[in-house]
Amino acid sequence: MQERTYEKVETLWPYGGFTVRAVESKLGEGRLTLTGKSLLFERNDGLAIGFGFPNLQQIRLKDVHTVELAYSLQGELRTVLFRVLCTFPDGTARDDLPARDEPYRMSLLRAITGGVVARFLADHSDARTEGLSKMEDEKFEARVKDLRANVALFPDKKQFEDNVWWDEDLRRRSLEAAESEPAIWDDPYRDRLFYTGTNPTMTVDNAFEKLDLLQEDWVNGRLDPRQRARSAATDYLIVKRMSELGYMGVHGEPSSVWSNAADRLVQNEGRVGTVVLRFL
DSSP states (O other): OEESOOOOOOOOOSSSSOEEEEEETTTEEEEEEEOSSEEEEEETTSOEEEEEGGGEEEEEEEETTEEEEEEEETTEEEEEEEEEEEEOTTSOEEOSOOOTTOTTHHHHHHHHSSHHHHHHHHHHSSOOOOSOOOOOHHHHHHHHHHHHHHHHTOOOHHHHHHTOOOOHHHHHHHHHHHTTHHHHTTOTTOSSOOOTTSSHHHHHHHHHHHHHHHHHHHHTTOSOHHHHHHHHHHHHHHHHHHHHTTOOOTTSOOTHHHHHHHHHHHHHHHHTTOOGGGGO
16 A cells, blocks of 8 residues: 555546545545556545555455455555445435436446446456355356347337337247246346336336346456456447337437447446447
């Protein structure tokens, strides 16, 4: 750990509109920023403390808004806990998970949970994550395949807006796809998953719920960098498909809102070294 670090700072939180700040019992309150060499904690009094990547031994989420860092200092292993909070442009702060029905839940999850800190450092530095159970490729591939099949079953604009299946063949195929979902996502009682094919909007919502599950796997360290990149690519496919089908935005915006969201995702993931379009 080096005090009064004067590195060039570039904020790398991938989704804009948020300020990510942190509170630590001894260090106080400040702002967390990622640079090319360290996780930088800038205290409110102006002191900057850099946690250099080579010295980081472990990064994990203790809960949805607490990041634990283990680092070596002159050969001694130390730990620090940061409580990560997200402040919105209107000044309100959040440290809890957004509600299931909240628009743009995925973007908020990335910003609020502190998973951005934990996963970026683990994926893009020499830091090690220990004691984390990674998801096997076979299981991950089955989830991605199922999610992409779900996207292919999205109804057209009229069915979506009317919330009625006018295409009986599409409805039938959606119901058939639903049979294998609980096993693939380890959700036998559908505590999280909706029932694909029951009605058109539920089929769309189900894709976002599956994306939520992949996001939580990433936040909690179960996905490797390649798997995380493929998850981001699936996120892109979902919003791109909604644009192609002409869906209105969640607040009645024109369908271009989804195309714009897809473009922003590509740009923002590129800032942290992920070329989304390569994983489509």
